[in-house]
Amino acid sequence: MSIDCAARNRIAAAMQTATAPRRASAYAPSNIALSKYWGKRDQARNLPLNSSLSISLAEWGSHTEIVPAEDGADRVWLNGAALDAETPFAAKALRFADLFRAGRDAPLHIRTRNTIPTAAGLASSASGFAALTRALVSAFGLELSERDMSLIARLGSGSAARSLWHGFVRWDRGTAPDGGDSLAAPLDVHWPAFRIAIVAVDTGPKSMTSRDGMNHTVATSPLFATWPQTAEADCAAIETAVRAQDLPKLGALAEANALAMHATMLAARPALSYLKPESWAVLERLWRARAEGLQAFATMDAGANVKLIFEQTDSADVLAAFPQAEIIAPFSVQN
Amino acid sequence: MSIDCAARNRIAAAMQTATAPRRASAYAPSNIALSKYWGKRDQARNLPLNSSLSISLAEWGSHTEIVPAEDGADRVWLNGAALDAETPFAAKALRFADLFRAGRDAPLHIRTRNTIPTAAGLASSASGFAALTRALVSAFGLELSERDMSLIARLGSGSAARSLWHGFVRWDRGTAPDGGDSLAAPLDVHWPAFRIAIVAVDTGPKSMTSRDGMNHTVATSPLFATWPQTAEADCAAIETAVRAQDLPKLGALAEANALAMHATMLAARPALSYLKPESWAVLERLWRARAEGLQAFATMDAGANVKLIFEQTDSADVLAAFPQAEIIAPFSVQN
Numbered sequence: 001m002s003i004d005c006a007a008r009n010r011i012a013a014a015m016q017t018a019t020a021p022r023r024a025s026a027y028a029p030s031n032i033a034l035s036k037y038w039g040k041r042d043q044a045r046n047l048p049l050n051s052s053l054s055i056s057l058a059e060w061g062s063h064t065e066i067v068p069a070e071d072g073a074d075r076v077w078l079n080g081a082a083l084d085a086e087t088p089f090a091a092k093a094l095r096f097a098d099l100f101r102a103g104r105d106a107p108l109h110i111r112t113r114n115t116i117p118t119a120a121g122l123a124s125s126a127s128g129f130a131a132l133t134r135a136l137v138s139a140f141g142l143e144l145s146e147r148d149m150s151l152i153a154r155l156g157s158g159s160a161a162r163s164l165w166h167g168f169v170r171w172d173r174g175t176a177p178d179g180g181d182s183l184a185a186p187l188d189v190h191w192p193a194f195r196i197a198i199v200a201v202d203t204g205p206k207s208m209t210s211r212d213g214m215n216h217t218v219a220t221s222p223l224f225a226t227w228p229q230t231a232e233a234d235c236a237a238i239e240t241a242v243r244a245q246d247l248p249k250l251g252a253l254a255e256a257n258a259l260a261m262h263a264t265m266l267a268a269r270p271a272l273s274y275l276k277p278e279s280w281a282v283l284e285r286l287w288r289a290r291a292e293g294l295q296a297f298a299t300m301d302a303g304a305n306v307k308l309i310f311e312q313t314d315s316a317d318v319l320a321a322f323p324q325a326e327i328i329a330p331f332s333v334q335n
Numbered sequence: 336m337s338i339d340c341a342a343r344n345r346i347a348a349a350m351q352t353a354t355a356p357r358r359a360s361a362y363a364p365s366n367i368a369l370s371k372y373w374g375k376r377d378q379a380r381n382l383p384l385n386s387s388l389s390i391s392l393a394e395w396g397s398h399t400e401i402v403p404a405e406d407g408a409d410r411v412w413l414n415g416a417a418l419d420a421e422t423p424f425a426a427k428a429l430r431f432a433d434l435f436r437a438g439r440d441a442p443l444h445i446r447t448r449n450t451i452p453t454a455a456g457l458a459s460s461a462s463g464f465a466a467l468t469r470a471l472v473s474a475f476g477l478e479l480s481e482r483d484m485s486l487i488a489r490l491g492s493g494s495a496a497r498s499l500w501h502g503f504v505r506w507d508r509g510t511a512p513d514g515g516d517s518l519a520a521p522l523d524v525h526w527p528a529f530r531i532a533i534v535a536v537d538t539g540p541k542s543m544t545s546r547d548g549m550n551h552t553v554a555t556s557p558l559f560a561t562w563p564q565t566a567e568a569d570c571a572a573i574e575t576a577v578r579a580q581d582l583p584k585l586g587a588l589a590e591a592n593a594l595a596m597h598a599t600m601l602a603a604r605p606a607l608s609y610l611k612p613e614s615w616a617v618l619e620r621l622w623r624a625r626a627e628g629l630q631a632f633a634t635m636d637a638g639a640n641v642k643l644i645f646e647q648t649d650s651a652d653v654l655a656a657f658p659q660a661e662i663i664a665p666f667s668v669q670n
Contacts, residue, residue, distance in 0.1 A: 222565040226557055263601040264598070269591045277615040
C-alpha cells in the first residue's frame with residue numbers, strides 16, 4: 001500500500017544505514033490513560049481523533065529480546081513459550097518487524113516477557129510494541145530518537161506511542177495527514193506521591209478487542225459526535241492538573257473522561273459494555289468512600305477492571321476499602 | 336408568573352363555566368416509556384426537548400377521589416394515610432389543584448390510592464397527576480377533552496401527559512412557544528400478545544429525582560448535545576415498529592434508546608448512575624439469554640429497576656430467567 005506515512009518513511013530512512021542485526025534487548029512500561037484515546041481519524045496510519053495523557057506503570061511492562069536467527073527462521077516466544085507463527089501475537093510482532101526489514105533477509109528470534117501480573121488483566125500491547133520498537137532500533141543500530149520511536153510504536157498499537165517513557169506522557173493527536181506530528185512526549189513532572197492501583201474484577205477474555213470496540217462505537221454510537229472535542233478539552237485540563245499536582249482536580253477530570261468514554265460505548269448499537277456488574281460495584285464502593293472523605297478516583301479501559309488514582313497518604317485507606325488492589329508507585333523508577 | 340401557557344389558559348377558559356365542586360373520582364394507569372422523555376426545553380411550561388412513546392400499565396396506576404371539604408380545609412390522603420400539608424406529595428397535589436381553583440374558595444379533600452406494588456419501585460407521578468387531572472375536571476364539571484387533559488396533566492409531571500390512555504401513547508414534543516401542541520395521543524394499535532415485566536432490583540430511595548437528574552444531565556453532560564435528535568429519530572422508528580407489531584425491531588430500538596439516555600447521565604459531571612450493580616447483572620443475564628434465543632429486551636428509567644418487553648409466547652422463558660419478574664398484560668383492559 002503506498003500511502004504517505006511519516007512513521008514508515010522514518011524507518012525507511014534510518015534503515016539505509018542499518019547494520020546487520022545484532023542481539024539486543026529493551027524494556028518498556030505499560031501505561032494507563034488518564035485522558036483516554038478513543039476513536040481513529042485514520043485507520044491506515046493509526047491516527048487518533050483526540051490527544052491523550054497517560055501514567056506509565058514503572059516495572060509493569062514488557063522485556064523484549066531480539067536475536068538474529070542462526071537457524072534462518074523467524075520465531076516468537078511469549079513468556080517463555082514458543083508460539084506458532086500464526087498466533088495473533090506472533091503474527092503481529094513479525095509484521096511489525098517487517099516494517100524494519102522491508103524485504104531484506106534478516107530472520108529474527110523475538111522473545112517477549114511481560115511483567116504485568118496476569119490477574120491485573122491489563123493489555124500488554126502498549127508496552128509490547130514500545131519494547132519491540134526499542135529492541136529493533138537497537139538490533140539494527142539505527143539513529144532514531146525516542147520521539148521517532150514513539151511515532152513508530154504507534155503503528156503497532158496507538159497506546160504504545162505513550163510507552164516509551166516513565167511518568168506522565170502526553171500523545172498529541174497532531175494534524176498532519178501523514179501522521180508526522182502524532183506522537184508522544186513525556187511531561188516534565190516528578191510527583192513521587194502519585195499512586196495508581198489496579199482493582200481486578202475479571203480476568204476472563206474480553207467480549208471485543210479495544211480496536212473493534214472503538215470502531216464499532218465511532219460507527220454506531222449517536223452520542224460519539226461530541227466525544228472528540230470533549231476528549232481534547234479534557235486532555236488539556238488534565239495536563240494542567242498534572243502539572244499543578246492537583247490530585248482532586250486531576251481525579252475528577254480523569255474519572256469523568258473515562259465514564260464519558262464508556263458512555264459512548266453504552267450508546268453504541270448494539271451496546272458495548274466492557275464494565276461488568278462487579279466493576280459497577282467497585283465504582284459504587286468508591287463513590288461511597290469518597291463521600292466519606294477518601295481522595296481516590298477511578299478510570300476504566302476496554303476491560304472490566306477498575307484503576308484508582310490517589311496519593312501515597314491515602315494508600316492505607318484505599319487498601320482498606322479495596323483489599324484486592326495492587327498499588328503501583330510510578331515514580332519509584334527513573335526515566 | 337405571567338407567561339403565556341396554553342395549559343393554564345385552557346384551564347382558565349374551562350373554569351369560567353365551572354360548577355361548585357362535587358364529589359368525583361378517576362383512575363389513570365402508570366406508563367413506561369419505550370422511547371424516553373429526557374430533557375426540557377422550557378422549565379416553566381414543562382416542555383420536553385423530544386417526543387416520547389409509552390405503554391400504559393393497565394391496572395397498575397392511581398385512583399384519585401376529590402371531595403368538597405365540609406370542614407373547610409384542604410386535606411390530602413395517600414394510600415389511606417392522612418398527609419401533613421407540607422409533605423412533598425400533598426404540597427404538589429394542592430398546588431396542582433390551585434391551577435383549577437385559581438383563587439376561588441373551594442377547599443378539597445384529595446384521596447389517592449396507588450395500585451402499583453411498592454416492590455416494583457415505579458414512580459407514581461405519571462398516573463397520579465393524570466388521575467388528579469381527570470378527577471378535578473370531573474369535580475368542577477368542566478368541558479375538557481382527553482387531549483386537553485393530557486396538556487394539563489403535563490404541568491404536574493411530563494410523563495403524566497401519557498397516562499390519560501391505556502395502550503401505546505405518543506407524546507409529541509410540539510413546537511409552539513406556549514406549549515399548546517405538546518400533548519399526547521393514543522396509538523390505534525391493539526397488540527394483545529404484548530407484555531412488559533418489572534424486574535425489581537432495588538426499592539431504596541433514589542439518589543436524585545428524575546427532574547433534578549434531567550436538569551443536571553442537560554447542564555453538564557458533554558454527550559447530551561446529540562440526545563434530542565437521537566431521541567426524536569428513535570421515537571419515530573419506535574412508533575413504526577409498534578404499528579408493525581414487530582417485537583424484535585421495537586425491542587432493539589427501545590433498549591438502545593434507554594441505554595443512550597443512561598449514557599448521557601453517566602457522562603454528566605459528576606456522573607449520575609440510577610442503575611446499580613444489580614441492574615447491570617440483570618442486563619448481563621438478559622444479553623446472555625438473548626444470545627441463546629430469548630426475544631426479550633430491556634428498558635430502564637430514573638431508578639435501578641429493569642423492565643423487559645416481550646410477547647406472551649416468551650412469558651415462561653422470561654420467568655425462568657427472571658423469577659422475580661412481575662408480568663403485565665397491557666391489553667387486558669379496555670380503553
